[in-house]
Amino acid sequence: MLPLFAERIRPVLDALGVSYEVLTVDDGSRDATPVVLDLIRRGWPELRVVRLRRNSGHQNALTAGLHRARGAYVVSIDVDLQDPPEVIAEMLRLAETQGLDVVHGVRTDRSTDTPFKRWTAGLYYRVVRRVAGSPVPSNAGDFRLLSRTAVDALVDLPEHLPVYRLLVPWLGLPSGEVTYARARRAAGRSKYPLAKMVRLAIDSLTGFSAAPLRLATWLGCAGIVLCGLLAAVVVGLHLWGNVVPGWASIIVAMVFLGALQLLCLGLLGEYVARIFTTLQGRPSYVVAADSFLDERPYAASRR
Template sequence: MPVAPEGRTTLSVVVPMYDEEAALPALVARLRPALDGAGVSYEVVAVDDGSADRTAELLEKERTGWPELRVVRLRSNAGHQAALTAGLHAAVGGYVASIDADLQDPPEKIPEMLELARAEGLDIVYGVRSDRSTDTGFKRRTAGAYYWLMRRLVGKRVTAQAGDFRLLSRVAVEALKALPTDQQQVYRLLVPWLGFPSGQVTYQREERVAGSSKYSLGKMVRLAVESVTTFSAAPLRLATWLGVASFVLCLLMVVWSIGVHLAGSTVPGWTSLFVAVLFLGSVQLICVGLLGEYVGRIYTAVQRRPTYFVASDSAREDGVPEAGP
């Protein structure tokens, strides 16, 4: 069973935040009692992802009366997954939970996750949404399509309806920290890929407590593209099969055109030629685009630019030791 080393904080809770000024008071009002009642030593690592509102200011105010609150500020908006990476790397707990600030995932479930991990010796406990009735129909359908696609491309290790609300043991966190930070990570696929013993805690997804979702349609599409191209070579195989299919179709068209010519039934026209050129051109563009997605990721990896930069960490200012083996 994974346990926290002697003297280390038992539980860290990582909360990525971007412009969560309106949601922050409600988050503190629910998260702090839940953790205080867990009966373990803990820290809350709030990662301010370059917010443009008063999120950082309000966090500093909350910190004066909540000694377990730790504020990590990024220099600019790096994105949700990058902010989550910063929080995981900063956390010192024997177990590390992650949760969003919008309270759609209930913080009261975190002690239950910890209890399950300790009782059954699990390294990962997923928060699984058993009821998403508070989401819009469009959100439910797109989320369902995303998990359906990921489970078929990456494998059934991907837990359906499990987002970034989870608990990790220190062993699992160290495994994630060993991965390069100059590549964008998709943790809802990466964590199952580790293959550690895991369990589930189900809950009903709640409505966002305040503000608006930071995951626009464009960001959701980018997440899907990042997920597919990072964890599967299926698009490249798709490009290959599209090429094979177009070759077979063109071969059939050649046979057909020769037959029509020998029968003397040819009719001058551009329709067939136009359709053939359009089809072949579209297949080629699709294949080039898929190749470009992978080449772009190779280019990004070669540059080795960190996905985020930490501007400040209240724990360092207070002289608290950093996380380490």
């Protein structure tokens, strides 16, 4: 993907007529990615490579890039070319002409995605907007433009499990949208399976709302009501002379209450896990190398 991405994005950025850098975050890859990036850098001095020591996850890789980006405007984009680099020029023009701090890339056509992916994505955005109360644009992923003001605000946030598609709208900065059709992957296969999508959804809900905790409370209340109705039915049948085996009602009640308790404990555990992660204070990523920092001593000696 990397040579194809470089061929697409370099003419777009060169045509802007402004100074730029392309900061690539290698999220602990185990293939030939570092070698390919080094080869591309030899003919493209604006390319900067940040390599993480271990795979830290998509959102943490974005954090590493935002913390090291130096531009007046910063655009985050994946290299699978499903988000077209050509839209960057329109994003920058919209931000400069209308004084916007955030420009979201919104996918108006997702026909290249599977029906299951489109359905789950739609469900995710509907639930997040309703539960978290955040004005999240529909079908807006992590392809966006941020001003220096927005980047500095994100960097100052003490988030250990960031979800930027929720954090950015939460800032309340002036924002706009640019629409585009989502393309197919130009090569390779996705490293973002269903399990990671579910983890992103859980982080989104537990990181921006206490609704799951309230859900546990309401489920407990509903369980008490249902158990009361079940007890009333059993007593009524006994008074009417119907013989009902007692073990059935006991088993139903035990199974129901047991499942309800486990669900509530699981929801509480999600919040306890977030507290535990925050108290540990471990960095969300560890940088192994940064080509910009590695070259600064040599550049200084040449001057």
